[in-house]
Amino acid sequence: MSERASKPDEERNADPGSGSASTAGDDGERPGTYGEYGGQYVPEALMPAIEELDDVYERYVLENDEGFMDDFEARIRDFGGRPTPLQHAEQLSERYDFEVYLKREDLLHGGAHKLNNALGQCLLAKYMDKERIVAETGAGQHGTATAMAAAHLGLDCEIYMGERDIRRQRPNVFRMRLNGAQVNPVEAGRGTLKEAISETMRDWATTVEDTHYVIGSVVGPHPFPAMVRDFHRVIAEEIREQSIEKFDALPTSVVACAGGGSNTMGAFAAFTDSEDSAVGLVAVEAGGSSLSVDEDRGVAPNSASLSTGSEGVLHGARTKLLQDGYGQIMESHSISSGLDYAGVGPELANLVDTGRVRAVAVDDDRALEGFHRLSQEEGIIPALETAHAIAWLDEADSAEVGERVVLNVSGRGDKDLESALEETAKRDLDIAPDMHVFDAQAMTDSDEVAETNGQDVNEGAQ
Numbered sequence: 001m002s003e004r005a006s007k008p009d010e011e012r013n014a015d016p017g018s019g020s021a022s023t024a025g026d027d028g029e030r031p032g033t034y035g036e037y038g039g040q041y042v043p044e045a046l047m048p049a050i051e052e053l054d055d056v057y058e059r060y061v062l063e064n065d066e067g068f069m070d071d072f073e074a075r076i077r078d079f080g081g082r083p084t085p086l087q088h089a090e091q092l093s094e095r096y097d098f099e100v101y102l103k104r105e106d107l108l109h110g111g112a113h114k115l116n117n118a119l120g121q122c123l124l125a126k127y128m129d130k131e132r133i134v135a136e137t138g139a140g141q142h143g144t145a146t147a148m149a150a151a152h153l154g155l156d157c158e159i160y161m162g163e164r165d166i167r168r169q170r171p172n173v174f175r176m177r178l179n180g181a182q183v184n185p186v187e188a189g190r191g192t193l194k195e196a197i198s199e200t201m202r203d204w205a206t207t208v209e210d211t212h213y214v215i216g217s218v219v220g221p222h223p224f225p226a227m228v229r230d231f232h233r234v235i236a237e238e239i240r241e242q243s244i245e246k247f248d249a250l251p252t253s254v255v256a257c258a259g260g261g262s263n264t265m266g267a268f269a270a271f272t273d274s275e276d277s278a279v280g281l282v283a284v285e286a287g288g289s290s291l292s293v294d295e296d297r298g299v300a301p302n303s304a305s306l307s308t309g310s311e312g313v314l315h316g317a318r319t320k321l322l323q324d325g326y327g328q329i330m331e332s333h334s335i336s337s338g339l340d341y342a343g344v345g346p347e348l349a350n351l352v353d354t355g356r357v358r359a360v361a362v363d364d365d366r367a368l369e370g371f372h373r374l375s376q377e378e379g380i381i382p383a384l385e386t387a388h389a390i391a392w393l394d395e396a397d398s399a400e401v402g403e404r405v406v407l408n409v410s411g412r413g414d415k416d417l418e419s420a421l422e423e424t425a426k427r428d429l430d431i432a433p434d435m436h437v438f439d440a441q442a443m444t445d446s447d448e449v450a451e452t453n454g455q456d457v458n459e460g461a462q
C-alpha cells in the first residue's frame with residue numbers, strides 16, 4: 001500500500017461497517033493498539049493474510065504451540081550465536097561520569113540484531129507451510145539476515161531494496177545474492193526504505209497464498225509490531241540477566257538508536273513494566289542535517305519522526321510520521337540508510353508520548369564522530385545507525401542517565417565503510433583519521449591509488 005493510498009484506507013477503516021480493520025481506531029486496550037497508535041490499516045485484499053498471521057502469532061509465538069519458541073530459541077543460539085556479550089567499555093567509561101556497557105548485537109550472526117526477527121519470522125513461515133519469503137531492506141542488514149535465515153530453512157527469498165540504498169550498501173547486496181536471494185531494485189520516490197516497504201506490500205498482496213512478508217522492524221499493521229518486538233525481546237532479557245551477573249543491579253539507563261524501532265523495542269522490552277520505571281530508556285533517532293522541515297517542498301532533512309513527526313497512517317499503522325500539511329509523507333534523510341525512514345513503530349511512539357521513553361536526536365556530523373569514537377576508543381567499528389547512540393553519550397547528563405548505562409550496539413560497520421569513507425572525506429572532523437590519501441581523484445582512479453608509492457593509508461591515524 002502506498003502512502004498516497006493510506007488516506008482512503010484510513011477513512012474506510014474508520015467506518016465500523018467496512019468489515020475490515022477490526023482493531024483500527026479502537027480505545028487502545030485491544031491487542032494491536034498502543035494508545036492512539038497501531039491498528040491494521042490495510043487494503044481488503046490483505047486482511048485474510050493479516051488475520052492468519054494474527055492467529056499463528058498467538059498460537060506459535062505467544063502459546064509456544066508445537067514447541068515453536070523452543071525451536072526458535074535453539075536456532076537463534078546455534079545458528080545465530082546467542083547470547084551476545086554484555087561488555088564493559090573501559091575507555092568510554094573513563095571518558096564519561098558513568099559506566100558504559102555495550103550489548104554486542106554486532107556479534108550476532110550477520111552482524112546486526114536483525115537476525116532475531118528474520119529467523120523468527122522465517123521459521124513462522126515454515127510452520128505456516130509457506131514456501132516463499134519477501135522482505136524489504138534499507139541498510140541491507142534486514143535483507144541480509146532474511147536471506148541467511150531463508151537459506152538456513154530452505155525457503156525461496158526475494159528482497160526489495162531502494163536503488164539509492166543499493167548504491168550505499170553494496171556489500172550487503174552481494175551478501176544477499178551469495179545466500180541465494182533475489183534482490184529487486186525499487187526505483188520509485190527517493191529509492192529508500194519507505195518505497196521498498198510499499199513495494200514489498202504490493203508483492204505480498206498478490207502472493208499471500210504461498211508467501212510470507214518478513215517485515216524488518218516494529219512497524220506495519222498488527223501483529224507485526226508486537227511480533228517483531230517479541231522476537232527481539234531476547235536482547236532485553238539478556239541485558240537484565242547479564243547486568244545482575246556483572247554488577248548485581250539493573251542498568252540505570254538503556255540507550256539504543258531508533259529507525260523503525262526494532263533494536264530499541266528489543267532492548268527496552270523487559271524494562272517497560274511499571275516496577276522497572278527507575279530504568280531510563282533513551283531512543284536516539286537521526287537528526288540528519290537539520291531538525292527543521294520544508295513543508296512546501298515536502299522535505300525533512302532528518303528522520304526524527306519521534307521528535308518532530310505528527311500522527312498519521314503509514315504502511316498499515318497509525319503512528320508518528322514526517323508528513324506535510326496534506327498528510328503526504330515527506331522525504332526523510334539520514335547519513336545511515338537504516339534510520340532513513342519517515343515513520344516509527346507505534347508502540348515506541350506511544351512510549352514516548354506517555355513519557356516512559358525519552359526521544360533524542362543526533363545529527364549526521366555527530367553520528368560520524370560517534371562512528372570514529374567507538375572504532376578508535378574501543379576497537380569496535382559500529383554501524384552508522386548505532387553510531388547515533390554512541391554520539392549521544394557525549395551529551396548525556398550523568399544525573400539523568402545514572403551510573404550504569406547499557407548501550408545497544410545494534411550492528412557492526414563493515415557495510416558502512418564506503419559511506420563512512422566518503423562522508424568523512426567531505427568533513428573536517430577532529431576525531432577522523434587523516435583522509436588525504438582517499439581524496440576524490442584517488443577514489444575514482446584506482447591506478448593512481450596503486451601509485452601512491454607505498455604511502456601508509458593509516459598515516460596520521462595512529
Ligand SMILES: Cc1ncc(COP(=O)(O)O)c(C=O)c1O
Nearest residue numbers: 141259260261262263338410411
Ligand atoms: C545495524 C542497524 N541498527 C539499527 C537499524 C534501525 O532499525 P531499527 O530501528 O528497526 O532497529 C538498522 C536498520 O537497518 C540497522 O541495520
